[in-house]
Amino acid sequence: MTYLEVRSLSKRYGDFTALGDITLDIAEGEFVCFLGPSGCGKTTLLRAIAGLDPQSSGTIRQKGRDVSALPPAKRDFGIVFQSYALFPNLTVADNVGYGLVSRREKRAAIAARVVELLAMVGLPDAGPKYPAQLSGGQQQRVALARALATSPGLLLLDEPLSALDARVRLRLRHEIKALQRRLGVTTIMVTHDQEEALTMADRIVVMNHGAIEQVGTPQEIYRRPASAFVADFVGSMNFLQGTLMAPDKVQVAGVDLACPGQDGLTLGQKVNLCIRPEDVRVRDLPQGTANRLTVEVTELDFVGAFCRATLKARATTDVAMTADFSSNLIRDLGVERGTQLDVALPPDRLRVFAA
Amino acid sequence: MPSTKVGLSRDDLIMRGGVVLLAALLLVIVGLPLWALLAKGFEDRDGKFVGLANYVSYFSTPALFNSALNSLHVAAVSTVIVVPLAFLYAYALTRTVLPMRWLFQGIALIPIFAPSLLPGLALIYLFGTQGFFKALLGGGSIYGFDGIVIAQVFYCFPHATLILVTALATADARLYEAADALGASKLRVFFTVTLPGAKYGLISAALVVFTLVITDFGIAKVIGGNFNVLATDVYKQVIGQQNFSMGAVVGMVLLAPAALAFVVDRLVQRKQVALLTARAVPLVPKPKPGRDFVFTLICTLVSIGILAILGMAIWGSLIKYWPYNLSLTLDNYDFAKFDANGWDSYWNSVEMAVGAALFGTALMFTGAWLTEKTRGFHVVRGVVQLLAFLPMAVPGLVLGLGYIFFFNAPGNPLGFLYATMGILVVNTVAHFYTVGHLTATTALKQIDPEFESVSASLKVPIWRTFSRVTAPICLPSILDIAIYLFVNAMTTVSSVIFLYSPDTKLASVAAVNIEEAGTTAAAAALCVVIVLTSAAVKIVHLLADRFLLDRLQAWRRR
Numbered sequence: 001m002t003y004l005e006v007r008s009l010s011k012r013y014g015d016f017t018a019l020g021d022i023t024l025d026i027a028e029g030e031f032v033c034f035l036g037p038s039g040c041g042k043t044t045l046l047r048a049i050a051g052l053d054p055q056s057s058g059t060i061r062q063k064g065r066d067v068s069a070l071p072p073a074k075r076d077f078g079i080v081f082q083s084y085a086l087f088p089n090l091t092v093a094d095n096v097g098y099g100l101v102s103r104r105e106k107r108a109a110i111a112a113r114v115v116e117l118l119a120m121v122g123l124p125d126a127g128p129k130y131p132a133q134l135s136g137g138q139q140q141r142v143a144l145a146r147a148l149a150t151s152p153g154l155l156l157l158d159e160p161l162s163a164l165d166a167r168v169r170l171r172l173r174h175e176i177k178a179l180q181r182r183l184g185v186t187t188i189m190v191t192h193d194q195e196e197a198l199t200m201a202d203r204i205v206v207m208n209h210g211a212i213e214q215v216g217t218p219q220e221i222y223r224r225p226a227s228a229f230v231a232d233f234v235g236s237m238n239f240l241q242g243t244l245m246a247p248d249k250v251q252v253a254g255v256d257l258a259c260p261g262q263d264g265l266t267l268g269q270k271v272n273l274c275i276r277p278e279d280v281r282v283r284d285l286p287q288g289t290a291n292r293l294t295v296e297v298t299e300l301d302f303v304g305a306f307c308r309a310t311l312k313a314r315a316t317t318d319v320a321m322t323a324d325f326s327s328n329l330i331r332d333l334g335v336e337r338g339t340q341l342d343v344a345l346p347p348d349r350l351r352v353f354a355a
Numbered sequence: 356m357p358s359t360k361v362g363l364s365r366d367d368l369i370m371r372g373g374v375v376l377l378a379a380l381l382l383v384i385v386g387l388p389l390w391a392l393l394a395k396g397f398e399d400r401d402g403k404f405v406g407l408a409n410y411v412s413y414f415s416t417p418a419l420f421n422s423a424l425n426s427l428h429v430a431a432v433s434t435v436i437v438v439p440l441a442f443l444y445a446y447a448l449t450r451t452v453l454p455m456r457w458l459f460q461g462i463a464l465i466p467i468f469a470p471s472l473l474p475g476l477a478l479i480y481l482f483g484t485q486g487f488f489k490a491l492l493g494g495g496s497i498y499g500f501d502g503i504v505i506a507q508v509f510y511c512f513p514h515a516t517l518i519l520v521t522a523l524a525t526a527d528a529r530l531y532e533a534a535d536a537l538g539a540s541k542l543r544v545f546f547t548v549t550l551p552g553a554k555y556g557l558i559s560a561a562l563v564v565f566t567l568v569i570t571d572f573g574i575a576k577v578i579g580g581n582f583n584v585l586a587t588d589v590y591k592q593v594i595g596q597q598n599f600s601m602g603a604v605v606g607m608v609l610l611a612p613a614a615l616a617f618v619v620d621r622l623v624q625r626k627q628v629a630l631l632t633a634r635a636v637p638l639v640p641k642p643k644p645g646r647d648f649v650f651t652l653i654c655t656l657v658s659i660g661i662l663a664i665l666g667m668a669i670w671g672s673l674i675k676y677w678p679y680n681l682s683l684t685l686d687n688y689d690f691a692k693f694d695a696n697g698w699d700s701y702w703n704s705v706e707m708a709v710g711a712a713l714f715g716t717a718l719m720f721t722g723a724w725l726t727e728k729t730r731g732f733h734v735v736r737g738v739v740q741l742l743a744f745l746p747m748a749v750p751g752l753v754l755g756l757g758y759i760f761f762f763n764a765p766g767n768p769l770g771f772l773y774a775t776m777g778i779l780v781v782n783t784v785a786h787f788y789t790v791g792h793l794t795a796t797t798a799l800k801q802i803d804p805e806f807e808s809v810s811a812s813l814k815v816p817i818w819r820t821f822s823r824v825t826a827p828i829c830l831p832s833i834l835d836i837a838i839y840l841f842v843n844a845m846t847t848v849s850s851v852i853f854l855y856s857p858d859t860k861l862a863s864v865a866a867v868n869i870e871e872a873g874t875t876a877a878a879a880a881l882c883v884v885i886v887l888t889s890a891a892v893k894i895v896h897l898l899a900d901r902f903l904l905d906r907l908q909a910w911r912r913r
């Protein structure tokens with residue numbers, strides 16, 4: 001069931017269009033990430049949904065109710081900011097119970113709910129402390145507990161993890177995701193960290209220049225990027241410049257390569273042929289494997305779990321790409337700088353975009 | 356393209372209502388009195404409109420016009436003396452290693468706690484007709500230009516020093532290290548790094564001193580002799596000759612340089628970009644015996660000068676009959692002998708200062724909060740900002756005069772305030788509104804802008820967040836504003852000299868009256884009582900800040 005409907009939403013600052021004609025549906029219970037480079041309008045969209053910085057035009061419906069013109073206080077959401085915005089002069093318990101007190105609930109009921117919330121975010125003993133006495137990750141959880149205290153229908157998170165160090169960030173990713181799944185609260189998280197989006201989101205909204213580039217599950221976004229921008233922004237991608245010779249054939253520097261059938265492009269058009277470094281195949285290349293090339297390894301960078309190799313085609317050095325080789329593969333085949341290899345670019349892993 | 360009109364929540368309505376009320380209040384206590392003054396300048400004694408006639412007669416009366424030139428002359432010379440002196444002192448405080456730095460810092464502030472006539476009185480004891488060192492003047496007289504300048508230097512010194520300390524304290528150590536690494540000479544570093552860094556502070560200090568001198572009334576009154584300046588002219592026209600229209604004209608002439616200095620300062624400060632980026636490394640001076648000795652010497656001399664003037668006033672107030680009977684007595688503190696109000700004027704001052712501190716602080720902080728946090732409503736918020744800035748550009752005498760014309764006008768429903776303690780409090784709050792408003796605004800800008808968003812999402816009324824979170828966090832700034840108002844209310848003369856009634860006479864005004872009647876010792880005694888009171892309040896504030904706040908605000912500790 002659609003929980004949030006955004007229709008033709010625009011936001012202008014003077015002549016500058018921060019958001020142009022955004023249309024988006026979010027289902028109940030879904031975890032959606034807004035992903036995009038800095039300044040693409042993620043925060044603007046989130047704040048428009050909250051009513052904090054209202055849109056210039058367009059409508060927002062939440063649970064069937066038109067909230068487009070409602071002030072934030074009349075909408076139903078909880079929010080966590082990058083700065084957490086915890087009240088420094090109130091204890092953790094008072095912060096978490098902040099939204100409960102004004103609902104005229106019984107003191108004991110509030111206290112019980114605060115205990116429950118703190119236990120839920122894994123800080124059962126933090127109640128009497130002040131925010132300044134907690135680590136960044138702990139403050140983040142308190143902010144989350146405070147936002148969830150009033151059981152909002154929609155949880156908004158603006159780069160909640162970006163101020164934390166890598167290790168804490170990794171752990172909190174899982175915790176937030178697990179908590180969200182348990183509570184089933186519809187959640188929108190803004191991030192510019194693609195790994196965060198890929199691991200946490202049910203669906204990702206990739207944005208650029210105030211517009212949506214693609215909406216899809218992490219797998220869809222990664223496997224079938226809808227635009228060159230998405231292909232480039234999410235994960236690593238090789239861009240090989242070529243010409244579309246047939247609906248399923250691209251010529252790159254004189255070499256014909258098979259690709260999935262294209263229908264949106266015209267023959268003879270300049271295109272980019274894209275392949276992810278980990279999709280370059282080296283082993284199991286039986287006779288007649290499509291898109292087979294002989295390449296030379298010109299660089300080999302150790303990246304930890306794998307090595308990133310720079311490959312140049314032997315036939316024409318104009319074709320260069322990177323490929324990820326596992327440590328096993330490097331050991332088994334004795335790959336080093338200068339090694340010659342046969343590789344294949346599996347057609348089903350290739351994407352073609354107009355150049 | 357108009358934005359989607361977003362409905363207003365109850366919070367929005369309350370906030371907007373508050374902003375409208377604030378705008379109306381500021382209009383009444385700042386805007387309309389100034390308007391009344393402006394209008395008065397175009398009327399004759401009977402209230403008939405006469406166009407520019409008063410101005411024509413002002414500029415064609417050499418005696419009056421000369422005062423304007425005198426004012427500019429005194430202000431220019433005082434500025435040229437105070438600013439370099441304050442720069443040296445501020446440089447010593449921030450860039451060298453001084454023994455007992457806190458003491459030098461404290462001494463530099465002393466003049467702030469005194470009414471401006473105090474240095475005038477001290478100079479009379481030292482160099483007056485019967486002064487100790489009269490012989491040093493060699494037939495010259497301290498009454499007039501020289502006396503005013505010396506007293507002004509004392510009075511303006513802390514204001515310039517505070518600005519320059521701030522300007523010099525915000526230095527980035529990395530710039531100096533870079534200059535050092537490049538092998539620049541000390542002199543070159545001073546002219547290429549230090550001075551440009553303090554440029555805006557210097558301009559600001561010069562403009563502030565210039566304005567203070569032009570607009571000050573107490574010093575020229577006490578030690579000006581026959582040397583007339585604008586401020587004393589306003590007083591003479593209004594109190595002496597009861598010529599309100601001409602008083603208004605002189606007031607407008609007095610307003611011009613002050614307003615001009617204010618506008619220039621605003622324009623210059625706008626150009627200033629943040630020199631101190633978040634990554635700047637604060638400069639911590641390292642000991643250097645030769646330099647430190649020279650600056651300690653300079654600071655010691657300046658401090659002796661300040662203490663000598665204060666000390667002279669205190670000593671003078673304790674002496675039986677200057678200069679013939681130097682035995683000590685407390686007789687001069689029995690104010691009833693010199694002024695019908697006796698000690699009442701002192702208690703009036705305290706009452707007024709407490710009232711201004713309480714009412715003013717509440718108004719300024721709440722007002723700044725409303726202006727900062729109200730969503731949308733830009734036009735009315737802009738009006739409030741303008742009215743909040745206006746008092747900074749308006750000399751106290753001018754504002755006080757405007758109050759007479761506005762509140763005393765027949766048919767003004769607020770007329771009942773006239774000649775009450777209320778009008779003194781309101782006038783003082785209006786006179787010092789800008790600094791309090793700026794202090795509060797700065798404090799509010801430093802706290803997380805999302806607190807209000809969070810409360811809205813939690814459906815907590817905004818005023819609750821104001822009282823439970825925003826105000827408690829800003830408590831140190833709130834106290835700063837209160838103390839600022841208290842001290843200024845205790846010492847101010849110019850803005851209230853037209854507004855007191857026999858029942859509400861203030862200590863600073865009584866001191867002017869007593870001095871006028873020729874009893875220097877009792878006037879000095881009253882000034883000393885004022886200094887002691889405001890300094891004591893400041894010291895209590897510092898102690899409270901250090902010990903009490905620390906305990907109350909455990910949350911600040913990590």
Ligand SMILES: Nc1ncnc2c1ncn2[C@@H]1O[C@H](COP(=O)(O)OP(=O)(O)OP(=O)(O)O)[C@@H](O)[C@H]1O
Nearest residue numbers: 013016018036037038039040041042043044045192
């Ligand atoms: N108040 C404003 N006035 C003018 N332009 C603004 C304003 N707020 C945002 N913008 C512009 O709108 C664009 C989108 O801003 P937004 O904050 O939504 O970016 P973002 O995607 O959240 O980026 P980041 O990852 O850096 O947070 C930016 O180019 C920004 O400069």
Ligand SMILES: [Mg+2]
Nearest residue numbers: 042043044190
């Ligand atoms: Mg953002």
